Amino acid sequence: MPPADAAGTVKAILRHYVELDRKLNGEASAEDGEDGEELCNVDFSLAYGGMMLLNHTKLRLHRGHRYGLCGQNGAGKTTLMRSISQGKVDGFPSPDVLRTVFVEHALQGEKGEMNVSDFIASDTNLANTSANEIAKALSSVGFTEEMQKAKVASLSGGWKMKLELARAMLVNADILLLDEPTNHLDAANIRWLEEYLVKQTHVTSIIVSHDSSFLDNVCTNILHYERKKLKMYKGNLSEFVKVKPEAKSYYTLAATSIKFEFPKPSFLVGVKSNTRAIVKMSNCTYTYPGAASPSLYNASVQLSLSSRVGVIGPNGAGKSTMIKLLTGEHSSQDGAVWRHPNLRIGYVAQHAFHHLEQHLEKTPNQYIQWRYQGGADREVLEKPTVAMGSEELVQMETWVTGNDGSKRQVEMLMGRQKLKKSFQYEIKWKNHVHKFNTWMTREKLLELGFEKLVRQFDDREASREGLGYRELTPSTIRRHLEDVGLDGDIADHNVISGLSGGQKVKVVIAAAMWNNPHMLVLDEPTNYLDREALGGLAVAIRNWGGAVIMISHSQEFVSSLCPETWSVNAGRVTINGKTTVDESNFDDAEQSIKVVNKKKKKTRADLKTQEVRRRLRHLEWLASDKGTPKPPDTDSD
Numbered sequence: 001m002p003p004a005d006a007a008g009t010v011k012a013i014l015r016h017y018v019e020l021d022r023k024l025n026g027e028a029s030a031e032d033g034e035d036g037e038e039l040c041n042v043d044f045s046l047a048y049g050g051m052m053l054l055n056h057t058k059l060r061l062h063r064g065h066r067y068g069l070c071g072q073n074g075a076g077k078t079t080l081m082r083s084i085s086q087g088k089v090d091g092f093p094s095p096d097v098l099r100t101v102f103v104e105h106a107l108q109g110e111k112g113e114m115n116v117s118d119f120i121a122s123d124t125n126l127a128n129t130s131a132n133e134i135a136k137a138l139s140s141v142g143f144t145e146e147m148q149k150a151k152v153a154s155l156s157g158g159w160k161m162k163l164e165l166a167r168a169m170l171v172n173a174d175i176l177l178l179d180e181p182t183n184h185l186d187a188a189n190i191r192w193l194e195e196y197l198v199k200q201t202h203v204t205s206i207i208v209s210h211d212s213s214f215l216d217n218v219c220t221n222i223l224h225y226e227r228k229k230l231k232m233y234k235g236n237l238s239e240f241v242k243v244k245p246e247a248k249s250y251y252t253l254a255a256t257s258i259k260f261e262f263p264k265p266s267f268l269v270g271v272k273s274n275t276r277a278i279v280k281m282s283n284c285t286y287t288y289p290g291a292a293s294p295s296l297y298n299a300s301v302q303l304s305l306s307s308r309v310g311v312i313g314p315n316g317a318g319k320s321t322m323i324k325l326l327t328g329e330h331s332s333q334d335g336a337v338w339r340h341p342n343l344r345i346g347y348v349a350q351h352a353f354h355h356l357e358q359h360l361e362k363t364p365n366q367y368i369q370w371r372y373q374g375g376a377d378r379e380v381l382e383k384p385t386v387a388m389g390s391e392e393l394v395q396m397e398t399w400v401t402g403n404d405g406s407k408r409q410v411e412m413l414m415g416r417q418k419l420k421k422s423f424q425y426e427i428k429w430k431n432h433v434h435k436f437n438t439w440m441t442r443e444k445l446l447e448l449g450f451e452k453l454v455r456q457f458d459d460r461e462a463s464r465e466g467l468g469y470r471e472l473t474p475s476t477i478r479r480h481l482e483d484v485g486l487d488g489d490i491a492d493h494n495v496i497s498g499l500s501g502g503q504k505v506k507v508v509i510a511a512a513m514w515n516n517p518h519m520l521v522l523d524e525p526t527n528y529l530d531r532e533a534l535g536g537l538a539v540a541i542r543n544w545g546g547a548v549i550m551i552s553h554s555q556e557f558v559s560s561l562c563p564e565t566w567s568v569n570a571g572r573v574t575i576n577g578k579t580t581v582d583e584s585n586f587d588d589a590e591q592s593i594k595v596v597n598k599k600k601k602k603t604r605a606d607l608k609t610q611e612v613r614r615r616l617r618h619l620e621w622l623a624s625d626k627g628t629p630k631p632p633d634t635d636s637d
Contacts, residue, residue, distance in 0.1 A: 036062040039098060039174060039204055042091035048079050049498045055228040059089075061175070066197060066205040068215045068237060070247065071225030073502025073530045077208045081177040084206075099125075100175040101168040103161070116148045116155070116163060125171050137166045141196075156315035157184025161193065176205045180501075182214050183527040184350065186314040186553050194218055210530055211554070212237055258532050260509075260540035261483040263470075265305065265518040268342055269418060274306040278343055278518060278547065279326055284335035286321055295321040297571040298335070305518060307547040307579075310558035313568035319551045320350060320523060322568060326549070327521055328455065341416075341423055341442070341458045343519065346512035348505070350523035350551070355379065355508045360497035364486065364507040365477045367496060368514055372472055376460050377515055395449050402438065410450065413457040425457065470514065477514075484510045485536050501528040509537075522550040526557050 039061045046054040053076030061067070069077045083089050085102035092098075120126065120134045138148050141162040155163065161181060168176055176197075182190050194217045197205055206223070209215055215222075215237040222233040222240040224247070233240045241248050271278060280302040287294040296318045303309065303326075311319045324330040325337055327345050349355065359367045371378050399407040408429040414437060415426035424439045445454050470476065474492065481491040486506045496504065505528040512520070520541075526534060534557065541548050541561055552558050558565065564577040602610070617631050 036064050039063055040091075040093055042089065044090040044092070046076065046080060046083060046089070048076060049494075052228060053079060054225075054230065057229045059092075059223075059230055060232070061204055061206075063174070063204055064201045065220045066207065066218050068219040068222045068240075069206055069208045070215075070222055070237075070240070073533060074500040075225040076500075077225070078179050078501060081179060081206060081208065084175075085177055098175065099171055099173050100177060101164075101171055101173040102177040102179070103164045103168060103181065104179055114152055116143060116150055116152060119152050119163065120167050120170065123167060123171070126167070129170055133170065137170050138163075140169070141166045158186065158189030158192075158315050161185060161189070165196065173203060176200075176203055178205055178207045178209070180209055180527060181207065182209055182211045182553070184315065184524060184553075187555075188314065190214060190553070210526060210528075210534070212531065213556075258485045258536035260485055260533075260536040262513050262520070262540045262544045262546075263480075263516045265344075265544075265546040266516050268305075268340055268518060270421075271305065271340065273304075274545075275304045277302045277304055278340045279303045280338045281322075281326060281332075282336045282338075284322075284325055284332050284337060286325060286330060286333055288321075294571050296325065296568075296573075299325075299571075299573045300335075301326075301566060301573060301575065303519065303547045303549060305545065305547050307549065308541070308562045308564065309547075309549045310562035310565045311549065311551045311568060312553075312555075312558065312565055317568045318571040318573075319568045321571075322566075322573065323521055323523060323549070323551060331451075340518075342462045344462045344515055344517040346509075346517035346520045348508050348512050348520075348522050348525065350527075353501075353504055353508075355511065356496050356504060361495055363493060363495055364481055364491045364499075364510070365474055367507065368477050368480075368511050369472060369474070371511055372514060380459050396453075398449070400448060408432065410453070413453060416457065416461060425454065470516070480514060481507070481510045484513070484540075485533055486510065502530055502533060505529055506533070517546060519547040519549070520544070522548070522552075524552060525550055526552055526554040 041058075041060045043056060043058050044054070045052070045056055069080070071077055080089075081102060084092060085100050087095065114122065116138065117131070117134055120138070121129070121131070126134075135145075135148060143159075143162070143166070147159070152160070152163070165176075181193060185193065190211070194214065197218050205218075207215065207218065217236075219236045220234075222235070222237060224231045224233060224240070224244065233243060268278065270276075282300050284296060284299045285294050286296045299318075299322055301322070311323065313319050321330065325332055326339075327347055328337075328339070329347075356367065359370065362370065396410060399409060401407055409431075411428045411430040413425045414428045414434075416423050417426075417439075419441060423442045425442065425445060426437050426439055428434065428437055442454060445451075478488045478491050482488050484506045486503060490499070490503065491507075496507065499507070505525075525537060529537060538557070538561055548561070550558065550562070562577070564575070564579050567574045567576060
């Protein structure tokens with residue numbers, strides 16, 4: 001080949017591969033024109049658990065920029081940040097060159113018992129930092145002297161975030177790695193965090209968040225996962241969506257591809273209308289041990305199957321306390337909480353992963369099998385308000401006086417049946433055979449102190465009834481997990497420890513919904529699900545036939561789903577919006593039955609007496625004055 005032709009051929013080949021690269025990886029990255037000091041410029045790959053997350057991608061960061069890290073649940077966003085903080089990204093500058101701090105929201109484990117100042121001092125990177133410097137940093141983010149002595153575990157979400165930021169400030173961090181920083185933060189603390197990050201002009205941030213408005217207000221750039229590459233875009237989230245319309249699911253609640261589907265609630269005895277009350281709280285006050293004032297004061301609320309309620313308010317206002325009283329996590333101290341005895345509640349807690357902490361070696365499918373294999377929900381039966389403690393075991397030894405004056409001890413509850421607007425329970429007595437079983441009303445058992453025994457029986461019966469509609473087989477469980485957006489192969493083959501935060505939450509939601517509950521409680525549902533999954537959850541909630549109550553700081557999510565809101569502030573509850581709850585409990589079936597008195601069949605003597613009365617009435621009329629009306633011919637006296 002002549003040299004001139006060879007040169008042309010080489011240029012043509014080069015153009016071909018440049019064009020191919022452009023089609024595969026897009027145009028030249030927006031980062032090429034970035035200003036500011038370059039902190040890193042690395043090419044690397046990242047894998048986790050045998051899965052390739054990023055393949056030969058580039059990461060280039062500049063000082064003072066705030067990068068929103070976007071991608072679907074399971075793409076590896078948190079894994080990337082954790083790998084950076086642990087020095088596991090090839091080519092990334094070492095900690096002595098570039099100081100990075102991974103700001104995780106949850107401060108738990110043994111450090112939770114430390115006070116705030118000691119927690120900061122325990123960081124090995126701050127060994128030479130004086131107590132005065134620590135106090136000054138804590139004070140700069142709002143900690144008073146008294147708060148600096150408080151235990152870390154007692155802090156609300158907003159204060160835990162501020163504590164981590166104070167630690168990062170003392171470390172003199174170059175890069176902040178923020179994983180869902182707005183989780184559990186109220187609106188005031190989110191605004192504070194936005195202002196704080198924008199002011200840090202010498203600190204670079206990489207942020208993973210499902211809060212679109214937060215990313216809009218903070219980010220200077222978006223790092224997007226695309227075909228196992230990181231693609232850089234200039235601008236905030238809304239600017240990114242203009243360039244990448246298919247990523248709109250990060251910005252809106254529309255479910256573009258994921259649709260959750262919840263199982264239909266089963267029938268509740270006596271509840272003939274969706275507006276009939278199924279849970280009621282009346283004048284409840286609750287104070288935590290050692291607390292100076294109540295967390296909840298004189299609260300009265302109620303729910304029906306048609307309820308869609310958003311619980312809003314600042315951190316520490318009493319929202320979670322009220323939910324725990326409604327669901328039975330806590331027992332009421334003053335006032336009363338009534339639940340339909342057959343009510344089943346699906347509960348996804350604020351720190352949702354606690355449901356899974358003891359089962360990390362199981363697959364999602366195996367976890368649901370374990371949780372329900374005994375014919376009841378094990379997590380419900382292990383609640384402190386249900387599990388029998390030492391006080392209840394002592395109560396079981398007390399003697400109960402029967403209707404005949406004899407004294408006996410309760411061994412167990414054997415059965416239950418409806419009695420007017422309540423229930424009565426069949427009692428098996430100790431050292432007595434079954435033929436001596438007797439029935440006692442629910443109210444009498446509660447009066448005698450057998451509240452947990454009754455609650456335990458009610459929960460078992462409710463769970464058994466719900467599970468009667470489901471087959472606890474791997475194939476059925478797989479379909480159920482797919483109904484909440486979890487891939488079937490992941491459900492069957494991946495252990496829980498290897499799942500992303502969003503995938504774990506889907507497992508928790510699926511497990512909570514397995515026994516066909518009548519009521520779903522979501523404590524901060526927006527914390528770990530991406531925008532697309534939240535859209536799927538919103539669709540499921542709108543279409544579901546049970547009650548939904550949710551705590552959320554996402555005004556967008558609450559307002560799109562909940563016509564009724566309970567505003568909690570300083571332990572006091574204010575109800576706003578549309579409520580359609582019939583205040584009576586459930587119907588008394590017997591009341592709707594009209595009693596028809598059958599006529600008693602008359603004997604021959606009765607008929608003879610009746611005929612005599614008839615003749616006497618006729619004779620009396622014949623002997624009466626002229627014009628007297630004739631008496632009616634009747635069988636009555």
